[in-house]
Amino acid sequence: xxxxxxxxxxxxxxxxxxxxxxxxxxxxxxxxxxxxxxxxxxxxxxxxxxxxxxxxxxxxxxxxxxxxxxxxxxxxxxxxxxxxxxxxxxxxxxxxxxxxxxxxxxxxxxxxxxxxxxxxxxxxxxxxxxxxxxxxxxxxxxxxxxxxxxxxxxxxxxxxxxxxxxxxxxxxxxxxxxxxxxxxxxxxxxxxxxxxxxxxxxxxxxxxxxxxxxxxxxxxxxxxxxxxxxxxxxxxxxxxxxxxxxxxxxxxxxxxxxxxxxxxxxxxxxxxxxxxxxxxxxxxxxxxxxxxxxxxxxxxxxxxxxxxxxxxxxxxxxxxxxxxxxxxxxxxxxxxxxxxxxxxxxxxxxxxxxxxxxxxxxxxxxxxxxxxxxxxxxxxxxxxxxxxxxxx
Amino acid sequence: xxxxxxxxxxxxxxxxxxxxxxxxxxxxxxxxxxxxxxxxxxxxxxxxxxxxxxxxxxxxxxxxxxxxxxxxxxxxxxxxxxxxxxxxxxxxxxxxx
Ligand code: SF4
Ligand code: SF4
Numbered sequence: 397x398x399x400x401x402x403x404x405x406x407x408x409x410x411x412x413x414x415x416x417x418x419x420x421x422x423x424x425x426x427x428x429x430x431x432x433x434x435x436x437x438x439x440x441x442x443x444x445x446x447x448x449x450x451x452x453x454x455x456x457x458x459x460x461x462x463x464x465x466x467x468x469x470x471x472x473x474x475x476x477x478x479x480x481x482x483x484x485x486x487x488x489x490x491x492x493x494x495x496x497x498x499x500x501x502x503x504x505x506x507x508x509x510x511x512x513x514x515x516x517x518x519x520x521x522x523x524x525x526x527x528x529x530x531x532x533x534x535x536x537x538x539x540x541x542x543x544x545x546x547x548x549x550x551x552x553x554x555x556x557x558x559x560x561x562x563x564x565x566x567x568x569x570x571x572x573x574x575x576x577x578x579x580x581x582x583x584x585x586x587x588x589x590x591x592x593x594x595x596x597x598x599x600x601x602x603x604x605x606x607x608x609x610x611x612x613x614x615x616x617x618x619x620x621x622x623x624x625x626x627x628x629x630x631x632x633x634x635x636x637x638x639x640x641x642x643x644x645x646x647x648x649x650x651x652x653x654x655x656x657x658x659x660x661x662x663x664x665x666x667x668x669x670x671x672x673x674x675x676x677x678x679x680x681x682x683x684x685x686x687x688x689x690x691x692x693x694x695x696x697x698x699x700x701x702x703x704x705x706x707x708x709x710x711x712x713x714x715x716x717x718x719x720x721x722x723x724x725x726x727x728x729x730x731x732x733x734x735x736x737x738x739x740x741x742x743x744x745x746x747x748x749x750x751x752x753x754x755x756x757x758x759x760x761x762x763x764x765x766x767x768x769x770x771x772x773x774x775x776x777x778x779x780x781x782x783x784x785x786x787x788x
Numbered sequence: 789x790x791x792x793x794x795x796x797x798x799x800x801x802x803x804x805x806x807x808x809x810x811x812x813x814x815x816x817x818x819x820x821x822x823x824x825x826x827x828x829x830x831x832x833x834x835x836x837x838x839x840x841x842x843x844x845x846x847x848x849x850x851x852x853x854x855x856x857x858x859x860x861x862x863x864x865x866x867x868x869x870x871x872x873x874x875x876x877x878x879x880x881x882x883x884x885x
Contacts (some may be wrong), residue, residue, distance in 0.1 A: 495804040555806075594806055603807035616805045618798035717833055 400409060405536035405568050406431035408575045409475075412543040414445045414607040415583040416499075419470040419590075422450035422461035426480040428565035429503040433475055436691055455480035459487040462498045467604055468560075469595035471547065471571045472498050476515035478519045485523065492527030493620055494604055497550035497590075498558040500528075501543065504716075505565040506752040514564040514753020516717035517665065521726040524688045527620065529559040529627060530694040531710035532664040536573035539563045541644055544578070545586060546745065548634045552591045555627045562693075564666040566753070578642055584716065586641050588639055628695050632734040647705045648697035653679060657686030659768040660742070662713045664690045667749075667756055671714075676763035685765045690727070698734055705735070711742040712768040714749050715758075715780070723779045745771045754784055818845060822865035824880040826858050832877035839869035839878060 403411075409432050413421070423433040439445040443713055448465075452458045453475050466472040476484060481502055491498055504520055506512035522531070529549060533539040542561045550559040563569055594602060606614050628648075635646040653675055654660060661671050668689045678685045688699070688704050688711075712741070715725025723729055728746030735741040749765050750756040760783055768782070802808065826839075833855060841847040843846045847863045848856040858869070870878040 404853045493804070594803060603810065604804065606805060606807050608805060612801070612805070615801050616797040619801040621797070643814065729873075 398574045398582075400574050402572050403536070403575050403577075404431060404572050405563065405575070406503075406537055406538050406570065406571065407435050407545075408536055408577065409543055410435035410439065410673070411564070411577055412540040413473050414439050415578065415580060416473075416547045416587055417475040417584075417589075418445070418447050418499075418546055419466040419469060420448045420450065420462070420472045421474065422452055422458045422465065422472070423474045423476070424452055424455045424458045426455070426477045426479060428479070428505060428515075428569045429475045429477040429501070431569065432501060432503070436473070443755065447541070449605045455483040456487065457499075459484040459491070462500075463487065463491055463494070463496050466496045466498050467494070467596045469550070469590060469592050469597075471590045473500070474498060475501040475503070477503045478507055478513075481519045481523060481584065482507060482562075485526075488523060488526040488528065488558075490605070492717045493616070495556040495623075496558060497556055497615040498547045498591075499543065499550055499561070500558070501539070503563055503565060503569040512564075512752040515567055516751045516753070517562075517568050517726075518718065518751070520560070520562055520608065521717040521719070523560075524694070524726060528694065529555075529557055529624075529631065529692075530562060530570045531559070531692055532562045532690065533568065534666055534668050534689065534691075536552070536568065536571070536575045536643070538646075539568060540575055541646065544583060545646070547590075548580075548587050548638075549631050551592070552634075553593055555623075555630045556592070557624060557627055562638055562742055563663065566787055567666045582641060586638065591739065591753045600628075620652060628692075628697070631692065637730070644676075646691060647679065647700065648690075648692035649700040650691055651704050652687040652689070654686035654688065654704065654708070656684055657708060658684040658772065659710045659712060659765050660686050660688050660708050661712050661714060661733065661765060661768075662688045662727070662760065665695065665716065666712070667716070670756060670758060671761050674758040674765070677758060678765055679760060683765065683769070690696065696730065696734065702733060702738060705742050706738075706740070710741040710772050711744050712764050713744060714764065714783075715746060716748075716750055718748055718751065725780055728780055743771060743775070745776050747783050748780055749783040760784055801802050817861055818866075819847075819859075819863045822860075822863060822883050823864065824859065824865040824867060825866075825883045826867070826869050826878045827881050828855065828857070829854055829877045829879065832875045833873075834875055834877075836874060838874065841870050842872050865867045
């Protein structure tokens, strides 16, 4: 059993990558992700991690380098934020279509403009359709555990898809938390070496990344989509195995005080901790409020999600990103669509909160819950409401 | 991969659409949408090899006599060979269906 130490979450993530025995790291520094790769470069320079650290001139090059590296069969890691993730955009689709299981931590940060280094989810929501498996961590321990889980799932021969672990910029990346780093031998037992079935090898040449003429492109995409949906079995199995070995349980959808709840708050990421405090406070006041956390965002855990909200009167979805002119935030629209065919579905009200590092407080969650209670009887006029924006 | 070979069920698509047989692009028929086809007049040809060198699809190959012969499996009918031939030995003729 590893020991519990106080540690900055970014440093802990780098240590988790070391425990995973990453062989290649290619990254470009960008706030608030920098400490992760900075620490990894130190570990490599000090000889504590036997890996190739490739310094590159941009995030576009970083991810391109990662694709080449993982194609040769090397365990590969990168990390970025915001504009850096946006710069990677075109390569991200290639990673998933070519089944190259890079693991990346995204320290979520707002997108420009206005320039903002602070936290929200607009960077990752803009990458919704890249075909990567995506999870969200709520605290430092989860970040460490989800990174180990990501390598195990991504590289599984029945998966072979790249994976992103999302952590909130600053509110997670820069805080010091008590974290248990597992022992190396336990990680080794959980995470076998990366042995892909096919790889770039001069002794047995193959071509990766050929053109897909109209006669085959569609079939290739269908095959990719099916394989992606199938990854959920491995995702769940790996979490189960993780729980057996390390004693910490993870589920695609997690609930808190949802029994008999009349209003459920749904959120992803570190804000769930504040939401929990708010739920406890409201419960003490006799308000029947619960919390639902989405840990797995892609592939969307439809079955588990429907189960979590069954019998619930009102679901308040809190988005951390804005989709201008849409019928809701990205999570809100997704959830509405998932529930459309359910006979007994909760009324979905959608809030957008905490953009560009704006604090979302316990009081804000109380306000959202109160509005949700109000909407139990009355249909909301707007598709989504912004929380905490000054009107005057 | 030949286009006909590409007509497969999604279930048979190779992993990641990888190609396990290097150099199999030679099997890919690029000459299936040509509207004009080059025709050689051996009387005029001096075997200089310009057509062979400048064809963007490398369609030409020398026969036993040293004349450069077009491979219509690949020829797209661009007409470059006819335009560069110093002797006017190549004529582009309409491809009849
Ligand atoms: S370019 Fe003309 S002359 Fe030269 S080899 Fe070809 S056909 Fe003959
Ligand atoms: S027409 Fe174009 S493609 Fe065909 S042989 Fe001549 S140069 Fe090559």
